[in-house]
Amino acid sequence: MKRLQIGIESTKLANGLDVVVAPDATAPVVTVAVYYKIGFRLEPQGRSGFAHLFEHMMFQGSANAPKMQHIKLVNSSGGMLNGSTSYDVTNYYEAVPSNALERVLWLEADRMRALKVDDENLKNQRDVVKEEVRVNVMNQPYGGFPWLDMPPVAFRNWANAHNFYGDFADLDAADLADVQGFFKTYYVPNNAVLLILGDMKPEEGIALAKKHFGDIPAGAPPPFADPTEPEQTEERRGTVEEKFGTLPAIAVGYVLPKRRTADWCAMALLDQALHGGRAGRIHRELVQEKQIAVEAGGGIDDLFGYNGPSQMTTRIIHKPEYSSQAALEAFEAVIREVQQNGVSADELEQLKVKWRSDYYATLEGGRGGYMPKYGLMHLLACFTLFDHDPQLVNTILDGFLAVTREEILTVAKRYLRNEKRAIVFRTPVKTSAPSDKKEAA
Amino acid sequence: MATRAVEVAVGVPALAPERPVTWPKRTRARLSNGLEVILAEAHSIPKFHGELFFRSGNAAVVHRAPGLAEMTAIVARTGTARRLSRQIEEDLRRTGADLSSSAGADTSEISFSGLSEFAEPLLGLVNELAREASFPQAEFERERRQKLEEVKMQRTEPDFLASERLRKVLFGAHPYAQVAPSEAQVAAYKREDLQAVYREFYTPENALLLLVGDFDSSEMLKTAENVFRKWTGKKPEVPAAAAPANPRGRRVHLVYVPGAVQTQILAGCHAISRKHPDWVKLGLTNSLYGGAFNSRLVMNIREDKGYTYSPRSGVNALRQHGYFSVSAAVRNEVVAASLTEIFYEMDKLRSLPVPEAELADAQNYLSGVFSIGLATQNGLLSQLSVVALNELPDDYLETYRQRVRGLTPQDVLATARKYLDSANMQIVVVGDRAQIGSQAALFGELEVYDAQGKRLE
Numbered sequence: 035m036k037r038l039q040i041g042i043e044s045t046k047l048a049n050g051l052d053v054v055v056a057p058d059a060t061a062p063v064v065t066v067a068v069y070y071k072i073g074f075r076l077e078p079q080g081r082s083g084f085a086h087l088f089e090h091m092m093f094q095g096s097a098n099a100p101k102m103q104h105i106k107l108v109n110s111s112g113g114m115l116n117g118s119t120s121y122d123v124t125n126y127y128e129a130v131p132s133n134a135l136e137r138v139l140w141l142e143a144d145r146m147r148a149l150k151v152d153d154e155n156l157k158n159q160r161d162v163v164k165e166e167v168r169v170n171v172m173n174q175p176y177g178g179f180p181w182l183d184m185p186p187v188a189f190r191n192w193a194n195a196h197n198f199y200g201d202f203a204d205l206d207a208a209d210l211a212d213v214q215g216f217f218k219t220y221y222v223p224n225n226a227v228l229l230i231l232g233d234m235k236p237e238e239g240i241a242l243a244k245k246h247f248g249d250i251p252a253g254a255p256p257p258f259a260d261p262t263e264p265e266q267t268e269e270r271r272g273t274v275e276e277k278f279g280t281l282p283a284i285a286v287g288y289v290l291p292k293r294r295t296a297d298w299c300a301m302a303l304l305d306q307a308l309h310g311g312r313a314g315r316i317h318r319e320l321v322q323e324k325q326i327a328v329e330a331g332g333g334i335d336d337l338f339g340y341n342g343p344s345q346m347t348t349r350i351i352h353k354p355e356y357s358s359q360a361a362l363e364a365f366e367a368v369i370r371e372v373q374q375n376g377v378s379a380d381e382l383e384q385l386k387v388k389w390r391s392d393y394y395a396t397l398e399g400g401r402g403g404y405m406p407k408y409g410l411m412h413l414l415a416c417f418t419l420f421d422h423d424p425q426l427v428n429t430i431l432d433g434f435l436a437v438t439r440e441e442i443l444t445v446a447k448r449y450l451r452n453e454k455r456a457i458v459f460r461t462p463v464k465t466s467a468p469s470d471k472k473e474a475a
Numbered sequence: 476m477a478t479r480a481v482e483v484a485v486g487v488p489a490l491a492p493e494r495p496v497t498w499p500k501r502t503r504a505r506l507s508n509g510l511e512v513i514l515a516e517a518h519s520i521p522k523f524h525g526e527l528f529f530r531s532g533n534a535a536v537v538h539r540a541p542g543l544a545e546m547t548a549i550v551a552r553t554g555t556a557r558r559l560s561r562q563i564e565e566d567l568r569r570t571g572a573d574l575s576s577s578a579g580a581d582t583s584e585i586s587f588s589g590l591s592e593f594a595e596p597l598l599g600l601v602n603e604l605a606r607e608a609s610f611p612q613a614e615f616e617r618e619r620r621q622k623l624e625e626v627k628m629q630r631t632e633p634d635f636l637a638s639e640r641l642r643k644v645l646f647g648a649h650p651y652a653q654v655a656p657s658e659a660q661v662a663a664y665k666r667e668d669l670q671a672v673y674r675e676f677y678t679p680e681n682a683l684l685l686l687v688g689d690f691d692s693s694e695m696l697k698t699a700e701n702v703f704r705k706w707t708g709k710k711p712e713v714p715a716a717a718a719p720a721n722p723r724g725r726r727v728h729l730v731y732v733p734g735a736v737q738t739q740i741l742a743g744c745h746a747i748s749r750k751h752p753d754w755v756k757l758g759l760t761n762s763l764y765g766g767a768f769n770s771r772l773v774m775n776i777r778e779d780k781g782y783t784y785s786p787r788s789g790v791n792a793l794r795q796h797g798y799f800s801v802s803a804a805v806r807n808e809v810v811a812a813s814l815t816e817i818f819y820e821m822d823k824l825r826s827l828p829v830p831e832a833e834l835a836d837a838q839n840y841l842s843g844v845f846s847i848g849l850a851t852q853n854g855l856l857s858q859l860s861v862v863a864l865n866e867l868p869d870d871y872l873e874t875y876r877q878r879v880r881g882l883t884p885q886d887v888l889a890t891a892r893k894y895l896d897s898a899n900m901q902i903v904v905v906g907d908r909a910q911i912g913s914q915a916a917l918f919g920e921l922e923v924y925d926a927q928g929k930r931l932e
Contacts, residue, residue, distance in 0.1 A: 103482070109769035114768075130843065311573070318564070328624040391572070
């Protein structure tokens with residue numbers, strides 16, 4: 035078994051900024067990112083969607099690089115850039131030919147130092163974000179299902195339960211004072227990590243980081259709301275209307291074990307057993323064997339990238355001739371089976387090989403397929419911000435490869451319980467005429 | 476057109492000297508059964524990626540049924556003479572592999588990736604799928620039913636409806652006009668039809684195997700010979716295709732989706748295929764127009780006016796014909812305003828030479844992004860497949876950046892005039908007729924369709 039070992043160096047600047055570098059001269063390309071430890075989970079109440087809107091504002095102009103210059107300077111250096119907002123982090127990243135490394139660091143430092151935006155920029159990006167929500171959610175069949183539908187049903191703490199893309203009224207209410215306040219509170223070097231991956235020497239990367247970021251003053255430690263959920267003791271259900279699609283859909287989410295525990299590792303492999311593509315039990319049973327569902331998949335999204343309550347969520351779109359009840363029962367049969375019999379030794383071996391293979395693929399490319407080392411960047415950032423240990427990227431695999439059959443059986447019984455789950459029914463307004471109602475065998 | 480002056484950044488560090496871009500050596504070979512193989516080493520992770528392409532796709536059999544090659548590819552992975560579907564899926568997992576099979580207009584393909592340590596068993600499975608797929612009756616029935624739901628679902632997706640309509644308008648009687656089958660056509664698929672396509676298309680002489688990853692090329696070549704050598708078959712006949720439509724004058728094709736809260740705009744015109752000598756010029760022109768974040772269209776209708784989140788233009792290269800298109804999902808009130816800007820930027824690029832500095836920025840962008848493809852196995856694989864499938868020169872990767880950098884404002888002007896055919900753009904809008912019909916009609920004669928493709932007016 036060939037193990038991948040990533041060379042990593044890290045340091046913390048006097049202002050609290052973590053810096054992580056991972057050299058690799060395979061191609062004359064460098065990936066740079068700044069991650070801030072604030073996502074949509076802990077955005078201010080009454081300002082749903084603000085963390086994401088704010089992310090857009092970070093492209094609207096900074097101390098010495100006015101509007102359009104971030105985009106222009108990265109593109110014209112031969113690079114790509116973007117940013118994204120998730121539960122517990124917001125990232126800004128670029129992949130550029132390595133001769134543009136210093137330029138990109140200058141740009142990232144400039145917008146960490148000061149944001150220079152006005153009302154016109156805010157109005158512009160508010161409009162852009164609304165079209166983003168329309169194109170991804172409001173004007174799409176099954177838009178936002180289940181990532182936006184599930185939280186208000188599953189969770190009780192506003193932090194976990196609100197609309198992460200934002201209610202339009204909240205987006206409209208956000209003003210420049212909110213923007214600058216959020217920036218001052220959370221976008222401080224002591225709440226961030228800088229990553230430099232690819233074609234550079236580690237000492238060069240760290241020296242450039244000090245040169246450009248070293249004089250940005252630290253801020254007060256950011257106050258974080260408590261995202262803890264009250265213990266869930268009963269099943270929760272909700273219904274959302276589907277405006278365009280004609281097939282009924284169901285999402286079932288189970289609360290995950292705490293990050294970086296043995297249960298968490300076992301749950302990840304159980305997730306692979308259930309949701310690992312066409313070999314996964316849920317697809318096999320619901321789509322291939324019983325043929326109730328047209329689509330059945332999902333699972334744990336971004337295992338390493340959350341730092342608060344989260345779920346393993348199955349997404350099922352089923353044929354109209356089966357009732358929701360019948361589809362749910364077919365799903366439950368899969369869960370019962372794994373709770374009773376666990377997984378075989380052979381299956382566990384397969385799961386581990388696949389898990390290792392997927393992990394390597396994530397490090398090389400990852401979510402943003404076109405961005406080299408997106409996955410490595412994301413993992414290094416999360417391991418630094420949440421666990422203070424970027425080297426986990428080389429060791430974390432051990433915990434997953436050590437999982438036993440007994441542990442999988444235990445977590446199946448402990449976490450896949452009805453009182454620990456939430457169900458969302460996405461119900462079409464227009465149904466395609468079912469030939470006859472069938473109940474699952 | 477920005478309504479306020481663009482300010483410049485102060486104190487930006489200069490670029491360091493460019494580091495050399497070295498494309499990996501490609502090993503080309505032909506196996507004893509005629510299968511063409513191209514290999515390139517990339518040792519970034521202990522994995523490898525591969526594609527087994529067949530140079531025939533949906534277009535070649537559209538007269539039998541649209542989407543037939545796609546359906547063939549889907550069912551081909553569900554059983555072989557030796558393995559049932561479940562066995563195939565478990566064997567993939569056992570070798571840490573992912574595999575998918577699909578077909579586009581011009582090619583069918585089996586794409587795969589897996590751990591290098593299990594290269595031989597994975598290639599063995601690919602060989603089986605290419606050579607001994609058994610098309611089990613039950614799997615065929617199930618996949619056909621799935622496809623039926625999928626084609627219904629597509630008709631609720633604005634971007635699908637837009638591209639389906641544009642392809643019909645641009646290609647008319649040519650097979651490229653058909654991007655998806657109807658429900659009735661799927662219902663009429665027969666297992667024997669799939670098997671016939673499989674026998675014709677899935678032959679070593681019609682195929683190309685590309686492998687990129689963590690392996691030794693000469694060893695991998697031996698493995699490939701060993702695995703694939705017993706597979707035989709000839710190139711299929713290529714049917715002649717009708718000439719595409721040649722729509723003149725701007726027309727507007729509205730696909731009516733009641734209750735849509737946004738409008739999908741897609742406009743397009745005929746352009747060129749990848750092999751055309753103007754391809755690089757058009758790539759650069761497109762990048763200036765709307766092919767990059769820093770392009771004129773994105774800066775105008777997103778960053779200045781906030782009409783849309785994701786405007787983009789692109790050149791769509793099919794083997795026989797290519798087309799240029801521009802898309803944006805905009806709020807309903809600004810459909811006319813967005814189209815105005817879309818044509819304003821097009822006409823501006825057709826009328827005035829691009830300033831040197833802007834051109835240099837776009838040249839740097841294209842050449843830089845091109846070399847980023849080197850950094851991942853998958854990125855490299857897709858670059859190699861473009862070169863091989865389009866029979867581009869062997870040094871295409873090595874010379875591309877130089878060719879981009881050699882272009883002038885006059886080249887861009889001439890290219891825009893030739894291919895950004897503003898006067899004959901076909902405009903598709905997908906949305907709520909009551910809210911956008913009168914806005915859309917300002918841009919040309921209006922035809923209205925429903926989501927099923929039925930003409931309403």
